[in-house]
Amino acid sequence: MNNDLNLQKMMNAFDELDFEQRTTTNLENARNKQQMTAYINSLDFSIRRLKILQESVNDIVEQKQLDLVKQEHIQTYKTKIINLSRKYNISYQDVINIMAQLSHK
Numbered sequence: 001m002n003n004d005l006n007l008q009k010m011m012n013a014f015d016e017l018d019f020e021q022r023t024t025t026n027l028e029n030a031r032n033k034q035q036m037t038a039y040i041n042s043l044d045f046s047i048r049r050l051k052i053l054q055e056s057v058n059d060i061v062e063q064k065q066l067d068l069v070k071q072e073h074i075q076t077y078k079t080k081i082i083n084l085s086r087k088y089n090i091s092y093q094d095v096i097n098i099m100a101q102l103s104h105k
Helices: 002-023 033-043 047-087 092-104
Strands: none
Touching: 047 092
16 A cells, blocks of 8 residues: 555656646747746756846847848848849849849959
């Protein structure tokens, strides 16, 4: 009887651990601020490490925003090339070739 009780307690502990790991210690499952905060709190970082994490996240966010702006500029540029190709009734590649020739002059 005592072994059955210990076995049951051990199984319950593993179930709780599994649930806790799936819900709080897995950043992949975090979809909102509350879940991410729970995950970060579970890391038990010192204030120094939290500031480093904050700096890192800020740098990553800034880089992603710059990448988005670059992507928008590229898309705008491509659209202008497409419009030129339509305006002069030539292919997209021909417009690029002409632009390359003009830049070498």
